[in-house]
Amino acid sequence: MLLAELKEAVVNGDMDEVEVLCNRVLEEKFNPVEAVQNGLIKGIEELGKLWTEGEMFLPDVMMGADTLKLALDILGPELAKAEAEGIKRDVKGKIVIGTVKGDIHDIGKNIVSAMMTAAGYDVYDLGINQDIAAFTEKAEEVEADIIALSALLTTTMPEQKRLVDHLKEQGLRGKYKVIIGGGPTTNDWANEIGADGWSETAGGAIALCDQLTA
Known part of the structure; x- marks a missing residue:
């Protein structure tokens, strides 16, 4: 029942409910890895499926991703303990994403971030106007697999x-795969700068990440 409620809370983007449920997980000493894997992640997977089928809209996906992030923040310490004991949850990979220095546009980046989370990646979204050091420092900190850079202006490319x-x-x-995106960017630009890939859409970015982490 608790797993089904966790899944539903993510699908509904109900942050208040997921906070209550995650506290129940802690109080009842429920397996946090199972709570994430068979509750929360099932919810974000369902949300991604509904979005693909046109039954949910982008704001719903982003609310679900925010709800999942809150849940992982609450359960984080217990997840760390479980992983230290050798109990790991299935994650496709770790991605550090952000908009580059001098660029404050974030809609496209937010879409990609939400959909990558829904696709089963651990996503660390740095936000907008990020210096290159911020990307490398975070990638080193979380042992990322991929660094994803968004640029919406020709001047910030x-x-x-x-x-x-x-x-x-x-x-x-x-050590890292680097992918890029953003309105003025192209596959030719990615090749020119030595990036590992480029995508025009969120779906394409997920397929690219799946290929790079396979």
């Missing part, structure tokens, strides 16, 4: 190249 160059300078280029 060079920041994507700077990140790739910075990784090379730090001897980290081989």
Whole structure:
């Protein structure tokens, strides 16, 4: 029953309810990994399916992603303990995403972030106007697999190249896959700067990440 309620709370984007339920998980000493895997993640998967079928809208997906994030924040300490004991939940990979320095546009990035979460990735969204150091520091901190850079202005596109160059300078280029996106960007630009991939859409970004983490 608790698992079904957790799933429903995510589908409904009900942050108040998920907070109550996560506290129940802690109070009742329910397996936090099972709560996440068979409750919360099932909810975000269902939400992604409904969005794909046109039965849910983007704001619903983003609310569900925010609800999942809140739940993971609450259960985080217990999840860490469980993982330390060798009990791990299934995660496709870890992605650090953000809009580059000088760019304050975030709608496209938010869509991709929400859909990546729905697709089963741990997503660390840095927000807008982020310096290249913020991406690398977070990637190192969380042991990310992918760094995703959004640029919505032609004037900020060079920041994507700077990140790739910075990784090379730090001897980290081989450690992370770098993907880019944003209105003025193209696949040719991705190839020119040495990124690992580019996508025009959120669905394409997920397929790209699936390919890069396979």
